[in-house]
Amino acid sequence: MSHPFPKNFLWGASISAHQTEGAYLEDGKGLSVQDTRPRDNHEIADFTVASDHYHHYKEDIRLLAELGLDVFRFSIAWTRIFPQGRGEVNQAGIDHYNKVIDECLKYNIQPFVTLNHFDLPQALEDEGGWSVRSTVDAFAAYAQTLFEAYGDRVKNWLTINEPNIMLLVDKKILGKEIPLQEKYQQFHHLMMAEKYAFKLCHELVAAGKIGPVPNISLVYPATSKPADNQAALYFNSVRNWAYLDFSCFGRYNAVFKDYLKQKGVEIVFAKEDEEMMRTHFPDFVAMNFYTTVTVEKPVKKDGMSDGISDQQSEDIMEWGFYKGYTNPFLQKNEFNWTIDPDGLKTTLQTLYDRYHLPIIITENGLGARDELTADGKIHDSYRINYLEQHIGQCLQAIEAGVDLFGYSPWSALDLVSVHEGISKRYGFIYVDRTEDNEKQLARYKKDSFYWYQQLIQTNQLPS
Numbered sequence: 001m002s003h004p005f006p007k008n009f010l011w012g013a014s015i016s017a018h019q020t021e022g023a024y025l026e027d028g029k030g031l032s033v034q035d036t037r038p039r040d041n042h043e044i045a046d047f048t049v050a051s052d053h054y055h056h057y058k059e060d061i062r063l064l065a066e067l068g069l070d071v072f073r074f075s076i077a078w079t080r081i082f083p084q085g086r087g088e089v090n091q092a093g094i095d096h097y098n099k100v101i102d103e104c105l106k107y108n109i110q111p112f113v114t115l116n117h118f119d120l121p122q123a124l125e126d127e128g129g130w131s132v133r134s135t136v137d138a139f140a141a142y143a144q145t146l147f148e149a150y151g152d153r154v155k156n157w158l159t160i161n162e163p164n165i166m167l168l169v170d171k172k173i174l175g176k177e178i179p180l181q182e183k184y185q186q187f188h189h190l191m192m193a194e195k196y197a198f199k200l201c202h203e204l205v206a207a208g209k210i211g212p213v214p215n216i217s218l219v220y221p222a223t224s225k226p227a228d229n230q231a232a233l234y235f236n237s238v239r240n241w242a243y244l245d246f247s248c249f250g251r252y253n254a255v256f257k258d259y260l261k262q263k264g265v266e267i268v269f270a271k272e273d274e275e276m277m278r279t280h281f282p283d284f285v286a287m288n289f290y291t292t293v294t295v296e297k298p299v300k301k302d303g304m305s306d307g308i309s310d311q312q313s314e315d316i317m318e319w320g321f322y323k324g325y326t327n328p329f330l331q332k333n334e335f336n337w338t339i340d341p342d343g344l345k346t347t348l349q350t351l352y353d354r355y356h357l358p359i360i361i362t363e364n365g366l367g368a369r370d371e372l373t374a375d376g377k378i379h380d381s382y383r384i385n386y387l388e389q390h391i392g393q394c395l396q397a398i399e400a401g402v403d404l405f406g407y408s409p410w411s412a413l414d415l416v417s418v419h420e421g422i423s424k425r426y427g428f429i430y431v432d433r434t435e436d437n438e439k440q441l442a443r444y445k446k447d448s449f450y451w452y453q454q455l456i457q458t459n460q461l462p463s
């Protein structure tokens with residue numbers, strides 16, 4: 001029989017603004033880089049309507065209350081608050097999130113708010129985006145506005161969603177490929193922006209807590225060959241530790257520094273950076289976890305060019321450093337993402353051992369092509385199975401001493417995937433639309449909804 005989770009464990013579910021809200025030009029909202037992003041495939045749903053959560057937020061939060069959530073993770077669209085990224089506040093945007101926050105609190109759901117989830121204002125992108133220092137200042141002003149507007153009610157904050165994935169798969173997320181020198185200057189700016197958010201949150205939000213939110217995939221060596229282990233060491237640093245070491249230790253990871261040196265990248269620091277880096281720290285680490293990655297040391301270029309083709313893919317190549325390898329011991333989902341629940345426990349233990357900070361999982365889940373049956377049901381047993389295995393490993397990690405205080409999977413409701421439209425669904429709540437037909441956008445509870453509801457009620461996995 002399964003043991004219960006700790007009494008105060010937080011059960012949640014997550015979404016982001018641009019993937020759910022739609023209403024992309026309503027109430028004074030400006031355009032973000034997601035609204036303007038060239039899409040690989042114009043046949044698939046974009047973010048203009050998405051799940052229309054902007055208009056359905058009351059219904060959605062009521063359903064999430066019925067699900068029994070302690071926590072709802074959502075992001076604020078920067079362009080609703082500052083349509084041009086900075087300058088005059090758009091009061092309609094402030095008002096909207098006041099209503100969303102109050103609706104959550106009405107049901108005793110704690111909002112976990114992400115300051116920014118992939119949707120930089122296009123006006124800032126036009127000035128150079130994260131490549132230029134002024135975006136750090138604009139972000140700090142934006143964060144300050146949010147802390148002042150909502151800090152009386154929102155006590156848990158997340159900084160910038162997955163800066164590591166933004167940079168590693170820049171073309172998919174940001175819509176353009178960035179040269180390496182510029183990419184890692186962006187890294188520095190994103191990490192510094194986060195430091196300002198830590199500082200301002202602690203100054204402005206009474207009892208406020210804030211954490212970084214990277215995507216962590218522990219990297220395994222393909223074999224016990226020392227060269228493969230070196231490959232894993234470098235990819236672990238470049239993909240995972242560089243980000244969290246900056247956030248939690250206030251320094252550049254040493255292996256990452258060597259990688260930058262070998263690549264000829266030189267980071268430009270502003271005068272105040274050294275001091276800021278070493279002074280402001282998070283209260284917890286939020287982690288998005290989908291899979292682990294396996295790499296080997298590349299021996300032949302085989303016509304492959306350097307880069308990473310997809311968020312969680314094994315199609316990874318950096319000549320001289322690492323190359324993705326298909327782990328023969330792991331299964332894949334229908335979108336080719338490797339599934340590794342045991343790896344979640346190892347990842348949690350590694351993370352906790354490294355940073356000794358409380359951890360919350362803010363994304364984990366299974367993207368699948370769900371089917372709505374004629375009687376209004378969605379039989380997603382594959383998702384229940386995925387969640388059950390991963391939640392089981394969370395419990396094991398807790399029993400092994402990891403301070404894991406919450407689990408907020410992806411996603412609360414169906415949303416538009418980063419680059420695969422609405423057909424790749426993650427939600428507990430089905431949103432009835434197709435790629436090209438928005439229909440009525442009606443909501444249906446999936447089988448996984450009832451399963452998760454039961455788990456939350458009993459605070460343990462069904463035996």
Ligand code: BGP
Pocket residue numbers: 016019161162165215288311363367410416417418419420424
């Ligand atoms: C994470 C992002 C999310 C989400 C998820 C699933 O990297 O933070 O925004 O979309 O991945 O990815 P996808 O939509 O490509 O299936």
